[in-house]
Amino acid sequence: MTIAIxxxxxxxxxxxxxxxxxxxxFAAVLCVLIVLPLSxxxxxxxxxxxxxxxxxxxxxxxxxxxxxxxxxxxxIIATSSAIICCAVAAPMGWLVARTDLPFSGVIRALxxxxxxxxxxxxxxxxxxxxxxxxxxxxxxxxxxxGAEQDVHLxxxxxxxxxxxxxxxxxxPYVFVLVANSLDRTPGELEDASSILGGGRWYTxxxxxxxxxxxxxxxxxxxxxxxxxxxxxxxxxxxxxAGFHTMTTKIWSLFQYPPKPELxxxxxxxxxxxxxxxxRAESMILGRRGYSVVGGKYGAPRLIPLHRxxxxxxIVCLLVLMLPVFLPYAALFNxxxxxxxxxxxxxxxxxxHNIEFVLFELSAASxxxxxxxxxxxxxxxxxxxxxxxxxxxxxxxxxxGWRALGFLATAPIAIPGIVLGVGLxxxxxxxxxxxxxxxxxxxxxxxxxxxxSAYQQLQAAFRTIHPELEDASRILGATRLRSLWxxxxxxxxxGVIATWCFIFVGVMRELSAAIxxxxxxxxxxxxxxxxxxxxxxxxxxxxxxxxxxxxxxSVVIAVNRIPGFGTVRFRT
Amino acid sequence: MTNFSRRDLLIGSSALAxxxxxxxxxxxxxxxxxxxxxxxxxAAKKEGKxxxxxxxxxxxxxxxxxxxxxxxxxxxxxxxxxxxxxxxxRVGQEYGSNIHAADVVxxxxxxxxxxxxxxxxxxxxxxEDVAKFYPAEHKDPDGNFASFRVWVCIIAYNTNLVKKEExxxxxxxxxxPKWKGKIVKAHPGYSGxxxxxxxxxxxxxxxxxxxxxxxxxxxxxxxxxxxxKRLALGERAxxxxxxxxxxxxxxxxxxxxxxVYATEGSPLIVGPTGIFxxxxxxNAARLxxxxxxxxxxxxxxxxxxxxxxxxPQTKEKAGRTPFKDIKVMKDDPAAVEKMSDEIKQRxxxxxxx
Numbered sequence: 069m070t071i072a073i074x075x076x077x078x079x080x081x082x083x084x085x086x087x088x089x090x091x092x093x094f095a096a097v098l099c100v101l102i103v104l105p106l107s108x109x110x111x112x113x114x115x116x117x118x119x120x121x122x123x124x125x126x127x128x129x130x131x132x133x134x135x136x137x138x139x140x141x142x143x144i145i146a147t148s149s150a151i152i153c154c155a156v157a158a159p160m161g162w163l164v165a166r167t168d169l170p171f172s173g174v175i176r177a178l179x180x181x182x183x184x185x186x187x188x189x190x191x192x193x194x195x196x197x198x199x200x201x202x203x204x205x206x207x208x209x210x211x212x213x214g215a216e217q218d219v220h221l222x223x224x225x226x227x228x229x230x231x232x233x234x235x236x237x238x239x240p241y242v243f244v245l246v247a248n249s250l251d252r253t254p255g256e257l258e259d260a261s262s263i264l265g266g267g268r269w270y271t272x273x274x275x276x277x278x279x280x281x282x283x284x285x286x287x288x289x290x291x292x293x294x295x296x297x298x299x300x301x302x303x304x305x306x307x308x309a310g311f312h313t314m315t316t317k318i319w320s321l322f323q324y325p326p327k328p329e330l331x332x333x334x335x336x337x338x339x340x341x342x343x344x345x346x347r348a349e350s351m352i353l354g355r356r357g358y359s360v361v362g363g364k365y366g367a368p369r370l371i372p373l374h375r376x377x378x379x380x381x382i383v384c385l386l387v388l389m390l391p392v393f394l395p396y397a398a399l400f401n402x403x404x405x406x407x408x409x410x411x412x413x414x415x416x417x418x419x420h421n422i423e424f425v426l427f428e429l430s431a432a433s434x435x436x437x438x439x440x441x442x443x444x445x446x447x448x449x450x451x452x453x454x455x456x457x458x459x460x461x462x463x464x465x466x467x468g469w470r471a472l473g474f475l476a477t478a479p480i481a482i483p484g485i486v487l488g489v490g491l492x493x494x495x496x497x498x499x500x501x502x503x504x505x506x507x508x509x510x511x512x513x514x515x516x517x518x519x520s521a522y523q524q525l526q527a528a529f530r531t532i533h534p535e536l537e538d539a540s541r542i543l544g545a546t547r548l549r550s551l552w553x554x555x556x557x558x559x560x561x562g563v564i565a566t567w568c569f570i571f572v573g574v575m576r577e578l579s580a581a582i583x584x585x586x587x588x589x590x591x592x593x594x595x596x597x598x599x600x601x602x603x604x605x606x607x608x609x610x611x612x613x614x615x616x617x618x619x620x621s622v623v624i625a626v627n628r629i630p631g632f633g634t635v636r637f638r639t
Numbered sequence: 640m641t642n643f644s645r646r647d648l649l650i651g652s653s654a655l656a657x658x659x660x661x662x663x664x665x666x667x668x669x670x671x672x673x674x675x676x677x678x679x680x681x682a683a684k685k686e687g688k689x690x691x692x693x694x695x696x697x698x699x700x701x702x703x704x705x706x707x708x709x710x711x712x713x714x715x716x717x718x719x720x721x722x723x724x725x726x727x728x729r730v731g732q733e734y735g736s737n738i739h740a741a742d743v744v745x746x747x748x749x750x751x752x753x754x755x756x757x758x759x760x761x762x763x764x765x766x767e768d769v770a771k772f773y774p775a776e777h778k779d780p781d782g783n784f785a786s787f788r789v790w791v792c793i794i795a796y797n798t799n800l801v802k803k804e805e806x807x808x809x810x811x812x813x814x815x816p817k818w819k820g821k822i823v824k825a826h827p828g829y830s831g832x833x834x835x836x837x838x839x840x841x842x843x844x845x846x847x848x849x850x851x852x853x854x855x856x857x858x859x860x861x862x863x864x865x866x867x868k869r870l871a872l873g874e875r876a877x878x879x880x881x882x883x884x885x886x887x888x889x890x891x892x893x894x895x896x897x898x899v900y901a902t903e904g905s906p907l908i909v910g911p912t913g914i915f916x917x918x919x920x921x922n923a924a925r926l927x928x929x930x931x932x933x934x935x936x937x938x939x940x941x942x943x944x945x946x947x948x949x950x951p952q953t954k955e956k957a958g959r960t961p962f963k964d965i966k967v968m969k970d971d972p973a974a975v976e977k978m979s980d981e982i983k984q985r986x987x988x989x990x991x992x
Contacts, residue, residue: 430715
């Protein structure tokens with residue numbers, strides 16, 4: 069997650085403005101992508117089943133406990149997750165960025181691993197680990213302490229369990245913001261403090277932490293939004309415990325008999341809250357941006373931890389056991405043991421689940437094909453759109469670039485499930501009957517991916533000074549040629565990174581897909597969700613491991629997810 | 640939304656007598672019985688695949704698919720498995736958008752077939768075995784569908800966690816405070832089995848029973864195939880409802896589960912199969928439908944699946960309680976069809992999800 073910093077250079081004028089049609093073309097596409105589903109949401113929320121204008125949907129939303137209870141639950145979950153994420157990610161980000169923590173690259177890689185792990189897969193793995201009676205950790209606990217059968221240490225089917233699992237897969241967002249911010253904070257400010265007599269810890273407390281605080285607050289907001297809009301984890305863990313969150317409630321309103329008008333009305337509070345919080349975030353980030361821009365930065369001071377180095381490293385590893393090592397081990401156990409929550413031994417190991425997934429599960433190959441096609445197409449289309457818009461806004465190539473930039477970031481305010489509902493309402497009717505095709509999923513995934521892709525590429529453009537293009541133009545190259553020969557090669561790594569980022573995002577996406585899929589357009593995430601509903605944990609484990617292998621292959625092949633263990637995107 | 644709804648389809652047809660769809664033999668409009676002919680096999684092979692929407696437990700569905708593919712090479716089966724209520728919603732949503740993806744459908748909520756038949760969605764097709772061997776109450780008089788599978792929704796317990804003599808014997812026993820926090824239960828909004836069972840239980844035991852059960856802090860899962868699996872994991876000690884056939888499957892592989900047939904009677908579940916008129920692969924659909932009711936396939940779902948078959952040539956597997964010895968509650972698809980929305984609403988009010 070990178071942050072837009074207000075550009076400082078003056079708008080540049082170009083000769084013949086061939087870009088106008090491009091701008092309007094892209095603006096029109098973006099408008100259709102975003103405005104159409106949101107309009108239908110609004111229309112539906114204000115009409116009853118018979119089509120009359122009414123406020124009754126909202127009245128029900130705020131008077132019936134079956135609606136406002138989930139709202140309160142969601143708020144509790146999101147707030148707690150945000151606090152936990154900050155409490156964990158901020159110290160870890162500081163350790164990695166600013167201290168001589170050993171193997172900080174390993175820590176960053178492990179944070180990347182928890183970032184790319186689909187949250188719903190993590191939730192299922194934690195079921196295997198911490199279901200009150202059959203959970204592996206509870207079994208170990210009872211074996212060690214000799215406790216009674218119904219005594220348990222953890223109960224994942226609880227609000228605490230959900231908060232924990234959501235935090236596991238949300239804290240990377242905070243980590244990246246904090247670590248990036250610390251990476252960028254100029255060393256001079258700390259030097260100044262040292263020269264004036266401040267000790268290392270004093271400097272950290274009085275200079276470094278205040279500088280990074282806005283990024284931390286922004287991280288808290290991002291974590292809050294993530295926790296609020298997740299569908300998979302609460303659906304897997306809250307429903308067995310007997311309560312709803314907003315996302316599962318919206319989804320349940322789509323079950324037979326569908327009540328799209330109530331689903332639309334229930335979507336709007338999420339949308340409004342998201343927009344308010346994002347406004348707050350951009351204000352905070354805007355301030356932070358100004359505070360550190362400018363000047364050549366010295367290398368940040370690394371604080372020696374002395375003997376605490378290894379303690380800190382081990383603590384980091386222990387924390388990262390929770391989103392990475394333990395769940396992966398649980399998936400491995402479930403994949404190869406005869407019953408998911410029986411401890412795997414050499415005697416009981418079985419290939420039954422592998423055989424089932426590879427040779428019997430007839431929906432798997434179609435779902436895999438759809439996922440790969442959608443991943444590739446979304447990544448390609450999303451990257452192209454993001455490159456064009458990032459170029460236009462970074463170079464102010466056409467008038468109205470601000471509006472284009474705003475449109476590209478706007479979808480961040482739309483939770484996946486809300487977008488899914490909106491798209492369903494938009495594209496099941498003429499003139500665009502796209503439901504039942506991969507196109508509707510492509511639209512959903514591109515819309516979801518666009519904001520972060522755009523922000524990443526914008527950051528990439530900022531690292532390339534326009535004087536390089538100018539030099540090429542002065543030497544006689546056309547604009548296209550200088551783009552092709554100068555800008556494109558310099559941007560290559562950024563573009564590839566963005567492509568991968570989107571691809572991985574598509575693998576993780578469940579909340580829009582769960583509303584939009586049909587049997588012919590099922591994707592892997594939906595297949596896993598289906599399998600979870602019928603309790604086929606072994607098959608889920610095999611598919612999940614396969615999914616992780618694909619994801620990690622993509623990540624390792626490129627090894628440049630911005631902000632994670634790479635210096636490419638530091639300014 | 641353009642989905643057809645049960646209510647719309649019901650308008651003007653409320654005079655339809657309960658159970659009429661199943662039992663009226665008079666004025667039968669069923670087409671003549673169809674056998675598997677070389678021409679049918681050839682035509683099916685040309686289509687190359689068949690899409691089967693079903694709610695039967697996934698591993699069993701895939702076994703049936705593989706057995707079919709082995710017998711008729713060149714016709715691939717794609718199983719689309721979800722809970723019957725989800726399958727129903729999926730079909731409605733897809734047909735509402737003019738998407739005709741399903742060839743053959745099998746549901747654990749027999750009421751769905753009443754709706755589809757009224758909506759004129761089903762093809763009249765009577766496989767030879769259905770015409771010759773199936774009892775009248777297990778086939779549609781107009782040849783739109785027949786009972787592919789029959790089973791009961793039962794109580795069961797984990798034998799490692801519960802001693803035989805302490806196990807519940809009846810639905811009333813489940814209300815004992817000692818089971819608080821130890822019960823797992825499936826959902827009628829997802830599972831056709833549980834929808835059907837909930838109808839029969841609220842009719843025979845009253846909604847008050849469910850209100851008391853909800854106070855037992857049950858673990859709420861979705862599929863009726865899931866409670867047996869949670870028992871096998873040892874996650875909960877007792878299941879309040881779930882598939883008898885999954886319990887058989889697990890028990891016969893030495894899983895620690897035991898079935899209980901409640902003294903009040905166990906809800907009887909019937910899972911019909913039919914073909915959609917708009918099937919994209921009509922010949923493969925007919926071939927698969929025909930195969931579904933063959934003694935071979937029926938014996939497979941009994942032996943491997945633990946289901947009950949209405950085909951008189953099948954044999955029950957030794958060690959299982961014979962079907963005739965089980966006290967069952969009476970099934971009534973027409974009544975389920977009328978009440979299903981209300982059941983879902985009341986259920987989610989009582990159990991909060």
